[in-house]
Amino acid sequence: LxxxxxxxxxxxxxxxxxxxxxxxxxxxxxxxxxxxxxxxxxxxxxDPYSVAKAATDRTESITKAQAEIATLADEYLAAPDAEGDKVAAARDKLKGAVDRWKSLKASAEKPEDxxxxxxxxxxxxxxxxxxxxxxxxxxxxxxxxxxxxxxxxxxxxxxxxxxxxxxxxxxxxxxxxxxxxxxxxxADVSNVIGVLEGEGPLANETIVIGAHYDHVGRGGENSLAPGSTDIHNGADDNASGTAALLELARRLSSRPQKLPRRLVFIAFTGEELGLLGSAYYVKEPVFPLDKTIAMFNMDMVGRLNDDKLTMFGSGTSSRWEPELKALNEASGFKLAFKPEGFGPSDHSSFYGKKIPVLHFFTNNHPDYHRPSDDWEKLNVEGMFRVVEMLERMIIQTAETPERPDYIEVKQKPMAQRGGNRPYFGT
Ligand SMILES: [Zn+2]
Structure with a gap:
């Protein structure tokens, strides 16, 4: 093949x-x-095409690197002797370009196309x-x-x-x-589920709030740090979502009044191995899926940067976008709406069962799936703000008599989280 x-x-x-x-x-x-x-x-x-293309690309980048050296050499020679800072800066840039060219040459000598x-x-x-x-x-x-x-x-x-x-x-x-x-x-692993019963005529309807609690251990095939056996703590992916889940459970369970609908908090396992925990839950649901009216997922909510919050699944119910915009007036995020309900995290399993979903995501970063995804890089205040907005979203969804409508979003090519999700290999 x-x-x-x-x-x-x-x-x-x-x-x-x-x-x-x-x-x-x-x-x-x-x-x-x-x-x-x-x-x-x-x-x-x-396929021969890809192998040939890799060789052409390499030749092109060597040519580009050579041209860059020529330009930077000119700049270096033109730097006035009297201005030592400029000379040093130009030399550093030139040295950088030469190093790049050398490493390209070296990899061209033993290509692994x-x-x-x-x-x-x-x-x-x-x-x-x-x-x-x-x-x-x-x-x-x-x-x-x-x-x-x-x-x-x-x-x-x-x-x-x-x-x-x-x-x-x-x-x-x-x-x-x-x-x-x-x-x-x-190995036997478990989803961890907490249930907060509702009260009244809608008490048999369920809202699922989820976050996966597994990560990639000591690296291996799901790591983006080749060969690393360091512990991958996964502070953002997804200790952040797990902590947010616990905090939401703590807050919502300490309300004096019960909500009209049941809240089910799920810490999913095996997400990194292909959404195993959420796939199992929708196969063996604890509460009927036809009475599960919405699923809210948090996967990587710990790196809020420049207030940018991405909302996957915003097109899976006609209610989501207007409601989020209204709630956001108090939260002040820069919201990016991504309508698709399928994507590489646990909400996908629920969307596959025709349940409206929303996935909160504070965007990718260079530490993704690397040992450097650690706690000191978390934006804790940002996590607090995500929790606060999602809490209001949950209460509003639980209290609105009508359940959110389900919309089938036209399927686009699968988003590749991190650009290098191994199990989308081609
Ligand atoms: Zn994750």
Missing amino acids: MRRNPGQNDPHGPFATGHGISRHAELRTKLSQAIQHGAAGVLFIN DGLMKFGYAGHNDGKKGLPSFHITQAQCNEMLKAALGKTLSDLETEIDSDYQPRSALLPGWKIQGTSDVKQVR
């Missing part, structure tokens, strides 16, 4: 979304296709529909293709790109043998 998809260089081609890489390129999509067609195993190969995917790149699997999958080099693949079909991978790619027709073929005389000894380590 070739990776990616045909026509990556064709802006009008059938797969021309997301820089030429469509959702059909996702490894799990390819694997499920293979399973449906009765495959016994899969060998992945890098046909690099193999790291183990776990395609994410986790519950083992039920698994298929032994390997990744082989283009050289290995070409050896077989040439012997069996008299063609190379590039030939096939060019043919496919010319008419978008498959070139699947048997390789007569070739057999593959391989052993996969992946051990699945299983």
Whole structure:
């Protein structure tokens, strides 16, 4: 199976979304296709286009780096001797450019364009529909293709790109043998649920407030710090949401009057492994989902910066946007509304069950999924403000007699949190 998809260089081609890489390129999509067609195993190969493009990109950046050196060298030579500060600054800039060029050259000398995917790149699997999958080099693949079909991978790619027709073929005389000894380590983990009963005619309706409490441990495939075995504390992702959840539970449970609807606070587990905890909850709900009228999620609410608060799911009920705007008059956030209800956090599981959702998010940062996501970088006052606004949102939703309507938002390509969510591998 070739990776990616045909026509990556064709802006009008059938797969021309997301820089030429469509959702059909996702490894799990390819694997499920293979399973449906009765495959016994899969060998992945890098597509020649991507490998060639990586080489071109590298040459281009070396050329750019050289041009930058020339410009900065001119500036350095033009700096007047009398002004020592300017000379030193120009020299530093020049040195920076030379260093960049050197490191580009060094990586060009031993390119890993046909690099193999790291183990776990395609994410986790519950083992039920698994298929032994390997990744082989283009050289290995070409050896077989040439012997069996008299063609190379590039030939096939060019043919496919010319008419978008498959070139699947048997390789007569070739057999593959391989052993996969992946051990699945299983562990029991739990969602933690707190319930605050309501009172009155709507008391059998539920509002879920959630935040995942797991993170990525000592790194590994979900870490963005390659090779690190340092503890990843995940202060923002998602100790911030977990703390906010506890604070909301504390505040709402200390109200003298019960609310008209039931509040269910859930600290989800296994979010980082693919929304496991919330997926389990919607499969085995503690309270009926058809009477669950809304789900509010907090995942990364600890880094409020410049008052910017992103509201995912704002289009999943017609009420959300006007209500949030009104509530925000007292809160003073710069709100960014993202209508889509599906996304890489636990609200997605509930939206999949046709429940209106809102996900509070104070935006990404360079410490995301790295050991440096630590408590001293949290904006605690910002967390307080998120809690305060969400508290009013919860009370308002619990007290409004009508339940929020559910809206199906036209699905866009999946947002990739952090730009590098491993289990969206292509
Ligand atoms: Zn998270």
